[in-house]
Amino acid sequence: MSHVPGLIQSIERSSAVLRLLAADRLRVKEIADALALPKSTAHGILRTLEHVGFVEQDPQTARYRLGRGLLDLGAAGLDVNELRARALNWADALAARGGEEVRIGTLRDGEVLVVHHVFRPDDSAQSMDTGRVLPSHATALGKVLLAFHPAAVEALGRECFDAYTRRTVTTHRELARQLSETRGRGWGLSVEEWRPGLAGIAAPVRGIGGLVVGAIGISGPVERLCDTRRQARPGLVEHVCAAARSVSRDLTGPH
Amino acid sequence: MTERYVLALDQGTTSTRCILFDRRATVVAVVRGEHPQSYPRPGWVEHDAARIWRDVQKLIRRALRDARIEARQVAAIGIANQRETVVLWDRATGVPVAPAIVWQDTRTDHLVAGLDAGLITERTGLPPATYFSATKVQWLLANVDGLLERAARGEVLFGTMDSWLIWNLTGGAHLTDVTNASRTMLMDLRTLDWDQELLDLFGIPRAMLPAIRSSSEVYGTADAVLPGVPIAAAVGDQQAALFGQTCFAPGEAKCTYGTGGFLLMNTGTTPVRSRHGLITTVGYRIGDEKPVYALEGSIATAGSLVQWFRDGLGLISTASEIETLAGGVTDNGGCYIVPAFSGLFAPHWHSEARGVIVGLTSYITKGHLARAVLEATGWQTRDVVDAMNADAGLALTTLNVDGGMTADNLLMQIVADVLGVPVARPMVAETVSLGAAYAAGLAVGYWSDLRDLRGNRHRAGRWTPARDPVQVAREYENWQRAVQSAVFFTLRDDPPPTK
Secondary structure: OOOOOOOOHHHHHHHHHHHHHHHOOEOHHHHHHHHOOOHHHHHHHHHHHHHOOOEEEOOOOOOEEEOHHHHOOOOOOOOHHHHHHHHHHHHHHHHHHHOOEEEEEEEEOOEEEEEEEEOOOOOOOOOOOOOOEEOHHHOHHHHHHHHOOOOHHHHOOOOEOOOOOOOOOOEHHHHHHHHHHHHHHOOEEEEOOOOOOEEEEEEEEEOHHHOEEEEEEEEEEHHHHEOOOOOEOHHHHHHHHHHHHHHHHHHHOOO | OOOOEEEEEEEOOOEEEEEEEOOOOOEEEEEEEEOOOEOOOOOOOEEOHHHHHHHHHHHHHHHHHHHOOOHHHEEEEEEEEOOOOEEEEEOOOOOEOOOEEOOOOOOOHHHHHOOOHHHHHHHHOOOOOOOOHHHHHHHHHHHOOOHHHHHHOOOEEEEOHHHHHHHHHHOOOOEEEHHHHOOOOOEOOOOOOEOHHHHHHHOOOHHHOOEEEOOEEEEEEOOOOOOOOEEEEEEEHHHHHHHHOOOOOOOOEEEEEOOOEEEEEEEEOOOOOOOOOOEEEEEEOEOOOOOEEEEEEEEOOOHHHHHHHHHOOOOOOOOOHHHHHHOOOOOOOOOEEEOOEOEEOOOOOEOOOOOEEEOOOOOOOHHHHHHHHHHHHHHHHHHHHHHHHHHHOOOOOOEEEEOHHHHOHHHHHHHHHHHOOOEEEEOOOOHHHHHHHHHHHHHOOOOOOHHHHHOOOOEEEEEOOOOOHHHHHHHHHHHHHHHHHHHHHHHHHOOOOOO
């Protein structure tokens, strides 16, 4: 007989709290009484729900109500401009350490929306890429975002994808294989799949609960990002992953 | 060999940051803590200095933990701080004798009104204003029982935030740096020493004042938190940003967008006197070298307007959402916000003015208001740049920007549009902290010279003007009319004209 995991009591209780708050604005004590819970337990549940944005506390009345995180459950749960503001320092540090330009992207309609762009630190003429949309199947940022978004590839709704170079992944099957590889190692790579001569390395940025809310990555000439066997240079991968971890920590840590 | 780092403390108006930099000036760890603002009466703004010192100790420990380094790997500590804010404390106990009066506080309006502007500007480079420290100290001495007598006996000490932190970090060294001293309205800009005539004018005993030192030298070593680590720099936050942006040549300028907006231009080793209400100030002084002066124009309300939009109006839940909201509309819908929350600063200097929102129609949505909030920062920048160009006889060619608000791409584009010049962001947005780190690192030989620092400078982003200049000119006229409205609105309090 296969083992079926039991139901998780704290999630049941959290759901009950949300049902109560859907009807009224309540104090901790009222919620505890309604559910016959110790006040400290109710308080712990409320604090956790507040942390994930599902409930809010009115600072004047101390009453809890449903949070706006519930209203935009369909959205990523993080404002892209907030993501940029929180990532700013780490993106700069990544550009400085890696010596390459840095982009932060989020998934929008199956494609990559560039929400932040840091120039390559060589003071050459470059233009801002923020707001631009990049193909998800042909970029490292896109592969990372697709890899950690369960239904994203199916949602693309296509059997084959546009070819930008002769190396672009164009079949569903090959993309699925690469996404699985990306998930497994925790970072993504694209080598001359979007623009000839260019490569990219990217890693996921995680918000509360481990949800991937974006990807951060570098891009530059193949010979600088990869070795002669077209594999990503380990030092750069470490820089990218460290930057992604730092941003994630900033998004989930205490403030 | 173990890697070493420089630790920068940026003790700002709304928060304190602690940042560790490596030799290439990249951020290794950054932690921040917000502290409460107290508004006990209209126009009053206070901080709890003891709370700020506790925050600083916590943040230093957290930064070391985040970077996984030990105290001995810190080569030096540099301090950048909110300027002009006045802390008075008991020399024997180290306890503040009153809440710190913040630079934004306008309670000393009546004290400023009677001042001899000619004398003060000639001596200090500053136009008399509630903004600077002198009248705040004067007010405390007059309004806290017995304080004047104790100050005269040297039992109560005065300092800006740099002095307060150095005093606590070292366990009793009472000093300040020349950039901070230049903001007190008590220092002679030429001798770089306290001016006895001004001290007499404000009734401030010399015994309570800190010694004035350069911005970059070893003041002492920490005994608390980081035992043995040299404290090697103190710089007012805006001058720190000028230094962090490596604006070492005359004519180079930067604008920092934080709570307020602050534009500083390096004018070299001789002070340039402004004819347009700008401030002449000390930019920095490295050890025994000649001081470098700067022209400064300040915008009182920039990020704090966004904060008000968030906390006061509740229209957004994080500051960054202002860009999302403003991005939902294509223009301001004819609406202008003049955020004269604590008066109008350079080049207008009406400390009695209060904010207005003009151009409201039923068409206006919160998106338009959000846009007007961001544009207010753009227009205020334009006011200051126009004045600075006229004074320095130069035309600004690029505005170097920094500070937290540079994360707002829409704001940066608006600034480029209204100025008609490119806006450039350096690789390290935290230039206030970087400037403090640079000044401290120079003093202990962590970096060798200014050229060494320049080598770290790279551009991270650049916005170029994209809007029709004719349209911008028309809107700038609207803004100027809105500013006049803010001044007009406060005329009500003036005594009626005598016949």
